[in-house]
Amino acid sequence: MTDLAIAATALHKAYGEKMVLDGIDLAVPEGTIFALLGPNGAGKTTAVKILSTLISAGAGTGAIRIGGHDLAADPQAVRAAIGVTGQFSAVDGLITGEENMLLMADLHHLSKADGRRIAAELLERFDLTEAAKKPASTYSGGMKRRLDLAMTLVGSPRIIFLDEPTTGLDPRSRHNMWQIIRTLVADGVTVLLTTQYLEEADQLADRIAVLHDGRIAAEGTAEELKRLIPGGHVRLRFEDPSAYERAAVALPENVRDDQALSLQIPSDGTQGDLRAILDRLDAADVHADSLTVHTPDLDDVFFALTATPDQAEEALR
């Protein structure tokens, strides 16, 4: 398959006794966003570090091809094809934003004129023109992250690794960053991003791999992952205990919560399904005081897939 931007098989990495990546396979088609989703310590950053040539892959790792180049045999060709924006901003804080951009232009061997033009364009696009002459260390978190990504884009990489691009950003900066990432892919760039935010993966990614303890616990589109676990239901709440009891009889498949006077009815949340429930309530002449539809979100998937026995016990306590 030639249209894969990133193809890795049996990615392994161990630090001493600790297995960080225990054989993960990745296949990311060109022009798509792929999210590695997982809690802290799941191995996301390690995977990005290996794929971006920063650290070597561990024993047992199969072939890794990035942008069609073999990572082990020709790391420089891989480096020429990729751009990396790390979890901790990879900017030079001692020099200005503009100097950071020009440094990248020089390292990409652009001509002086091209370098200046591209730096100015990107600073403008990332709303940093005003701050361009200030030392990068004085930038806010969001500005640093934008400068970081702008620096990555100087070389027009076709494949971009974004390691937790929005961790620590305020909601506005986060949405800003999402918008930027969407624009990138519209230009045909491939993005592999890591995140611990389910919403982020849901918002951005074409495909998501849930990483847990160095293994891929599940992989698919957001919809496919949500379908993996049950949990869609309609929740009916009552003020009147007698109405509650009658409803429980009318809808025998319920899960009761006698304290809250609420019933959970399994449901896929479709119109027909809801109408059927309401019809049965009407037939029994019962009126619920409130009705909420709960469809499984990635949170449910995430917790279902990544809960360790310890955490499950913790949750019960």
Next chain:
Amino acid sequence: MSTLSLAVRDSSTMLRRNLLHARRYPSLTLNLLLTPIMLLLLFVYIFGGTLSAGIGGGGPDRARYIAYLVPGLLLMTIGSTVIGTAVSVSNDMTEGIIARFRTMAIHRGSVLVGHVIGSVLQSVLSVVLVGAVAVAIGFRSTDATALDWLAAFGLLVLFALALTWIAVGMGLISPNAEAAGNNAMPLILLPLFSSAFVPIHSMPGWFQPIAKYQPFTPAIETLRGLLLGSEIGYNGWLAVAWCVALAVLGYFWSTSKFNSDPK
């Protein structure tokens, strides 16, 4: 682009970056420059009366002690400057920007080469400044020819190169800037156990071989010979051998550290 022209271009980009740092934040370099200048004034004006009597064979002739002292202090200036190199290398490695450089298709060694050339240039500048202070308080070179000056300059550059590569290695193995400063401390302490301040023959007998063959003493004696016309003897070759050995050792140490997986 050929490998060599890529190396030259990327290294000069990295050098520009380091010089920009040094120019924008000169306090580190200036602080390190203070040590040798302070020692120069301290030894000449405070200890100088007694010390020159010891060296001059009785007469309190400060001019003779200034002449004795300056070559050692010029080399100590280099030791002091490269502590700054260890600190800035260590600082750099903790920054994300180095991780970025590692994932770019640039010449691998350029990051270190940029540091090294920048540090050698700073060392030369520092030596010139300390030398100017020495001249201002009365240091004069006696009958040094143009060739001697050239050789002296070459020695200083070679010595700076050697200490810089060692300092870069120290910066790379240090977890933070503070540790780097401490690890590089011997580079400024070594001159105290050399012939920089007092002649070797005035030291305890068991200590003399250590003082005599450590890297600073041959370099100091060679510089003295070039600037003041004293006997150089085997010290010239010993100094060059030390410099080459330290530079090669530092180079291989640093590049292997830099090329291994970052933590």
